[in-house]
Amino acid sequence: MAKSSFEYVKKFELDDTLLPNTWIVVRLDGKCFHKFADDHNFKKPNDLRALKLMNYAAFSVMRDFSDLLMGFGQSDEYSFVFKKDCNLYKRRAAKLLTTITSKFSTSYTYYWNKFLGDQQLLYPPSFDGRIVLYPNEDTLIDYMKWRQxxxxxxxxxxxxxxxxxxxxxxxxxxxxxxxxxxxxxxxxxxxxxxxxxxxxxxxxxxxxxxxxxxxxxxxxxxxxxxxIFKRGTLLFRKNINIDESNKCSTVIVDVHDDMLKDSFWKDHKDLFTIKSKQHFIYNGPMTEIISAQLHGRKSVIPETT
Amino acid sequence: MAKSSFEYVKKFELDDTLLPNTWIVVRLDGKCFHKFADDHNFKKPNDLRALKLMNYAAFSVMRDFSDLLMGFGQSDEYSFVFKKDCNLYKRRAAKLLTTITSKFSTSYTYYWNKFLGDQQLLYPPSFDGRIVLYPNEDTLIDYMKWRQxxxxxxxxxxxxxxxxxxxxxxxxxxxxxxxxxxxxxxxxxxxxxxxxxxxxxxxxxxxxxxxxxxxxxxxxxxxxxxxIFKRGTLLFRKNINIDESNKCSTVIVDVHDDMLKDSFWKDHKDLFTIKSKQHFIYNGPMTEIISAQLHGRKSVIPETT
Amino acid sequence: MAKSSFEYVKKFELDDTLLPNTWIVVRLDGKCFHKFADDHNFKKPNDLRALKLMNYAAFSVMRDFSDLLMGFGQSDEYSFVFKKDCNLYKRRAAKLLTTITSKFSTSYTYYWNKFLGDQQLLYPPSFDGRIVLYPNEDTLIDYMKWRQxxxxxxxxxxxxxxxxxxxxxxxxxxxxxxxxxxxxxxxxxxxxxxxxxxxxxxxxxxxxxxxxxxxxxxxxxxxxxxxIFKRGTLLFRKNINIDESNKCSTVIVDVHDDMLKDSFWKDHKDLFTIKSKQHFIYNGPMTEIISAQLHGRKSVIPETT
Amino acid sequence: MAKSSFEYVKKFELDDTLLPNTWIVVRLDGKCFHKFADDHNFKKPNDLRALKLMNYAAFSVMRDFSDLLMGFGQSDEYSFVFKKDCNLYKRRAAKLLTTITSKFSTSYTYYWNKFLGDQQLLYPPSFDGRIVLYPNEDTLIDYMKWRQxxxxxxxxxxxxxxxxxxxxxxxxxxxxxxxxxxxxxxxxxxxxxxxxxxxxxxxxxxxxxxxxxxxxxxxxxxxxxxxIFKRGTLLFRKNINIDESNKCSTVIVDVHDDMLKDSFWKDHKDLFTIKSKQHFIYNGPMTEIISAQLHGRKSVIPETT
Incomplete structure (x- = not known):
């Protein structure tokens, strides 16, 4: 297509590629959510519906980005961890940060009625985001422990x-x-x-x-x-038996494991090392999020990315 | 509140303060909007309803951020220009970028029915964003001309x-x-x-x-x-007479002026220089966006920021 | 030449291009120069020989980089200002910063004997450097005033x-x-x-x-x-008559003008605007630095850049 | 001391703190050293005197910065590796980069006569520098292998x-x-x-x-x-017996070990892990650099850092 003589202003867009081989964490926080919670009559100290909406919005993000290894949320915040070798958008910081922020924000709005049907959404909420790098497993694990x-x-x-x-x-x-x-x-x-x-x-x-x-x-x-109140919610991919024939399917599961215990990280060591398929088997309860995936293959919600 | 021993991981969050005294531009783009437009039966080559929704979402952002000087949109993209001396969030890049991206994204979702009531929103859309600095008026004006x-x-x-x-x-x-x-x-x-x-x-x-x-x-x-098809939409603040008593009110107006003409920038020179109140008088038609502000003071949509 | 399989580590070198169309300032400071001054018996409160050495080292830098518009020095510090449209090394920050720092440092060492012949240089000195952008003339002028x-x-x-x-x-x-x-x-x-x-x-x-x-x-x-004690030294390019035939030559001059006066900046307005040749005429005294250029065309010190 | 009203220009200096817990590598390269080598009659393909000067300049840097773990040089380039937990200058990039660049550059000039006494230094040389982060041992080792x-x-x-x-x-x-x-x-x-x-x-x-x-x-x-021609020179700290009483002293040694062999990294594993004192014992030949340290405690060259 024809180019205009103003095209030169593109040169002011500077490169923001992130250091390779490091864990990229995107953390979102609700903006003015004290007020938002009051305006929408959230229960104190914890509103289970609001937490479930947060989790579902995060699940909507995880489903879109296969490079996401984990999500962890509590209250009005959610952290997303990209694989160390993630090369999505060539690791451009703004691109990674905004697509996650945007998808989470629209999902929160879109799925509002699914979880808070009785309470009208009075205005568009918003979330801010930041992006942080952790150079090794130890610091990443400490990050997860910090949030929990x-x-x-x-x-x-x-x-x-x-x-x-x-x-x-x-x-x-x-x-x-x-x-x-x-x-x-x-x-x-x-x-x-x-x-x-x-x-x-x-x-x-x-x-x-x-x-x-x-x-x-x-x-x-x-x-x-x-x-869910005491430990927040961790999202990651596990295998699940879907029928008697022992056929397995990989799903995003929502669990409330104790990540402060070192045994958790020992059990999930392969999370960091195995590139291909993780072989974790999920034996927990059938949650709304898991169920949405097993039945949702014909759903209107496409796995778009 | 008590601090955990994992708090040290906060040190990995690096400062991203933007250069002072420069124009900050945030530009958003719809992600996979070719597909999104097809999925939602947008008219080709232009869908007026979809453009109006974009403008309304941008208006929702402008209303929230008084530091925003202008917004300009077309197709599935929108640019927002902060005042040169803006010190919001201490000019931290990620904070500015994500709050704009998030608010626009949720507004697009929230106001969908207002403009595309006949067409169900099938899944949460998403937008990516970038942040660019322009050091002087000339380059900023060329940026605006470039987009138009x-x-x-x-x-x-x-x-x-x-x-x-x-x-x-x-x-x-x-x-x-x-x-x-x-x-x-x-x-x-x-x-x-x-x-x-x-x-x-x-x-x-x-x-x-x-x-x-x-x-x-x-x-x-x-x-x-x-x-609106040929020139896109420009949002900025102007004064408007609200009754016979000559009382003025400042509102965000949506216009389709020709910014490629230098006369536009001559007429609006004060946009860049006057810090206090801009004295532009609006004489154009009453649009949906202007009307929402004049009648909307008791509306459920608060001016939150 | 053959590439090794370790070549991938180059990807960790991130882009550090500076915002276009801004004034790039590099400021150098002597490291531990209180001690260095004592060790080398500098006179207090000002040592004229040491200041002249600083100026000559800065001149050596200015001569090498035609993109440098001004240099300004005092005590153990020196600032260098690149032209706004400088595209040297594609405006990569580290490259600009280190070549200036290195050339200044080696020149200080190399020309030591020329100015402090009586005093042996006891060990290699060192300077640290920083790079700062100024988006417009006003802030750049204020920077120069700040240093003076x-x-x-x-x-x-x-x-x-x-x-x-x-x-x-x-x-x-x-x-x-x-x-x-x-x-x-x-x-x-x-x-x-x-x-x-x-x-x-x-x-x-x-x-x-x-x-x-x-x-x-x-x-x-x-x-x-x-x-020189009260105002520091400013280096920039001016024209000088070199013989009776009114032939002109452009030289780097070292002056002690009062930059705090606005008249200085009025007189030198073209410094910022004229791209080709500046037409400032120098009428001051013949200094060591100017003289080195007029006679130095056959000197061993090449204009290397 | 009194502050001027121009002080605000300091705000344009932006933070450039480096990601914690990563290996910081500074690599220097001679600028226009093809010409410099010709001008100074360096022997082709390798000039032993020039290489020894490079090593001695690097040694001069290593001696000043106890946070430096290794130096590695060849031809007209030298790499310096800071300890992973280095907090010198609060990990500010420009400060680290320029002090290393400056000290190396002045040392090269200062010690010229020590190694190339027969050949006059005709003009001040210069070096450019860059700073790169490596997030883990594997990538750092691959960096060292790449250079070797x-x-x-x-x-x-x-x-x-x-x-x-x-x-x-x-x-x-x-x-x-x-x-x-x-x-x-x-x-x-x-x-x-x-x-x-x-x-x-x-x-x-x-x-x-x-x-x-x-x-x-x-x-x-x-x-x-x-x-030294085939493998370049590695500088790092080892212990050496200085007399019959088995008393040990830590010195910077210059070796030409084969870093491409994994056995080298196995033997020197503690280089990365032991924070306090490394217990490597040096058994190699007495070099000029080692000798300068054993006899040099009363030398005029202070360990300044």
Whole structure:
């Protein structure tokens, strides 16, 4: 096609190729999701429907990009890990970063009704993304542990906080901690006392203490909380038996394994080394995500990439 | 909140601050939109509904980011220009790039029904994005001219091509040029002849010739084509009189001005220089986008950023 | 030539092309030059021979790179400014940065004896370098002003300090200010008093005060100090008459103009705009650097680039 | 010290921190060294004095930077490898790159007379540098092998070429291969024949063939060539017994080991893993470089870093 004399401005687009042979991680975060969660009446401290939507949007991304090795999500964030030898888009950073961000964002919007059908989506949400390189397995594994430790720390904190608040008869719409401290200064003395206690107890207390507070005072056993709340969700490819004939199919599975344990990484060592087919066998429960793949081959949702 | 011992992995996130005092341009492109357009029965060579959806999604972005000076779109691409002195997110490249990409992508999905209500959205679309710096007004203006010249070149080509095809009685599902050359090899001699002529005429012919082909052989006057098809859409802020009392309101307007003319840039010189309020007065037609802003102050769509 | 199977490691070399159409500045700084100056008995607060060596090394760089528009130096630092449209080494950052750094460093070493013949060079010195982009004339001019303002501030401070010290009979080997405050705590009461006064007077006092201290107490008129000390040295190309026939030759001149005055930039506006030959006429004194060029055409020092 | 209002221009200096936990390699190359070698009468195909000067300059760098693990040089190039966990200058790329480049360049100039005393240095030489990251041991080792394979390929080619040339009685000033082909076209039939043979034989021939040419026709056994010519020089730290009392001292040694053999890397595995002291014992010959360190503790050349 004809070229214009303005074409020279293309030269201002600079190369952003990423260092080869390193793990590429893309992490997305919901933008202003405190407000978004309030606007859409998400349950506190955890809304199972919203988490399932996050997971499904991530699954929609994983399905499109076969170079993605793992996805890990919690709350309003999701991390995606590309294979070390990934050469998609010649490893151009902006291209990798934006296609993941865009696909996740539109999937979150597109599948909203599937998970939050009762609640109208009031406006388009948005996510920001960043791209980080990890040069070796050790640092990548520590990255995964970092995000999962974060789920644990945040969830224990939030569960304790919201239990204290809710048992203290504070209305669930009195949402964030900061708001409380400010707004409650105006005379809600009992609530304020509860909150003050909550804050005092939470700041600097270690996990064991928080477990104890929950257990002793509110009769809540943190260990009984849902795995998805305590550990987030890990997505990766495993093989699954699809019928009696022992035929196998590779599917993306959504699990809540404990990645802080070194045994997890020992069991999944081949995740990093085997280039061809991973031979992990999945024996877990049939989830919505797995089921969508087994029955979904004729679905309208194409595997596009 | 407590920190884990894995926190050190944050150090692998490197700084990506953009050079100060330069124009930041983010350009988005639809991913696999040839297929997407076919899957969703977009009209060829231009689908007005689809273009309006693009514009509305871009408007949704502009509304959120007051640091955006202009947006310009055509076909499945959109460019956004940040003010030279923009300091949003401390000019971190990934942050700017992904929030724009994400908001545009979700808006495109969210507002789909508003413009293509008859056509079900079959799967989440996606867009890729890139970020480019222009160090001065001249190069930025040439960038804008480059994109608008591209609309012209592409549209003239496509209009000629599709006219030749459609007048030649080729079925509308025989979509892309490449497909034709392949599929028509199997006996569609008349169609093939038409296409061959089309190709021969189009390759290397200059705009004047194409205008002539359209006019002489198909009785189509290219000048009568819609401005939105020939010039794309420019979004920027102007003042508008909202009632008889001469009260003014600043709104994002969608226009199809000719940016290839230097007079446009003379008339809009203040766009680059005046920091406070631009005093451009809008006298054009009331569009859907402008109307949404004048009546939309109580709308459910908040100006969030 | 034959390629080895290890060639793939070249792919780890990433592109570092600089944004086009911006001013490229390379600034060099002497590494550990406090110690280097002491080791080589540089005079305090300014050693004219050492400054001349810096200038000659910079001249050696300017001569090699015709894309260099200006050089500006003071103390142990030198800045080099490339033309905005410079395309040397395709604007690869590391290549531009290191060739300038290397040539300056070796020239400093090579020409040592020419300027400090009495003082043996005891070990190879070294310089670090950085590369910075300025997108427009205003920011570039402010950069030049910043460096020249720095000469003034530092020199006024140092002259005042060393005058106080030297008039106070402190030995010249009691070198740096910090050392004094620490080492003199042990009983040198008179010196300590002088220093304490010096410190008290210098910290936070403005230039006018310092001028006054110098003038009133030590009978030194700062205005009589050498221009090279007060303003640093600017290198750029000018035309010079070389004989009676009015024949002109372009030479690199070393001047000490006041770049803080806007009149300087008005007079030299063409420096930025004229691509071909600059028509500045040089009327200043014949310096060592200019003379080296007029007679040096048969010299052993080739113009290599 | 007082700040000027121009200080804001510092914001244009962007962060260039390198990815943590990766091997940083700085590689220097002589600029226009074909001409430099001719100007300074370097012997062809290898000048032992010039190679020793390169090694000594590299040694001067290694001595200054304890974070350097290895240096490897050949012809007019030298590579320096920083420890994986190096945090010098906070891993800022330009700082690391330029200080290495500068120190090497000045050392080359400073020590010229020590190795090429008979030949005056006619002008300051220069070197360019680049910085490359290798994310793991395998790619770093392949980098080292790549450079050493390059020595072998180049040297075998050059030795064969120059032998053919010199035995063919071509004058030593008829220097480069390209020059020959052009200049000899004018009637030097015998020489041309020799050269034609040389070219025909060398292009595309493998190493074994070249060995054979050398051996059969010119009675030269390539295996008898000096190790420094065939393998280049590796610098790294080893322990050495300095007297009968078995006292050890760590010195930088210059060796010509075969790094293409995996056994080398097995023997030196600890080079990568042991953080504290490497316990390699050196048993090789006493070289100029080693000797300079054992006797040089009172030398004028300080270990400055």
């Amino acid at each position: 430790a974060d789920v644990h720390i945040n969830n224990l904190y939030n569960t304790t906080f919201w239990t204290l608040v809710q048992e203290g008869k504070l209305s669930p719409t009195q949402a964030s901690f900061n708001c409380y401290v400010i707004t409650l200064n105006k005379g809600h003395s009992f609530n304020f006392y509860i909150l003050f206690q909550a804050e005092k107890r939470l700041c600097g207390t270690v996990s064991a203490d928080k477990n104890e507070i929950l257990f002793k005072e509110f009769n809540i056993n943190y260990n009984n909380e849902l795995e | 010249a591209d609309v012209h070149i592409n549209n003239l080509y496509n209009t000629t091509f599709w006219t030749l095809v459609q007048e030649g009685k080729l079925s509308p599902t025989q979509a892309s040029f490449n497909c034709y050359v392949i599929t028509l090899n199997k006996g569609h001699s008349f169609n093939f002849y038409i296409l061959f002529q089309a190709e021969k005429r189009l390759c290397g012919t200059v705009s004047a010739d194409k205008n002539e082909i359209l006019f002489k052989e198909f009785n189509i006057n290219y000048n009568n084509e819609l401005e | 303002a720095d000469v003034h501030i530092n020199n006024l401070y140092n002259t005042t300090f060393w005058t106080l010290v030297q008039e106070g009979k402190l030995s010249p080997t009691q070198a740096s200010f910090n050392c004094y405050v620490i080492t003199l705590n042990k009983g040198h009461s008179f010196n300590f008093y002088i220093l304490f006064q010096a410190e008290k007077r210098l910290c936070g006092t403005v230039s006018a005060d310092k001028n006054e201290i110098l003038f009133k107490e030590f009978n030194i008129n700062y205005n009589n100090e050498l221009e | 394979a390059d020595v072998h390929i180049n040297n075998l080619y050059n030795t064969t070429f120059w032998t053919l040339v010199q035995e063919g009685k071509l004058s030593p000033t008829q220097a480069s291969f390209n020059c020959y082909v052009i200049t000899l076209n004018k009637g030097h039939s015998f020489n041309f024949y020799i050269l034609f043979q040389a070219e025909k034989r060398l292009c595309g021939t493998v190493s074994a063939d070249k060995n054979e040419i050398l051996f059969k026709e010119f009675n030269i056994n390539y295996n008898n060539e000096l190790e």
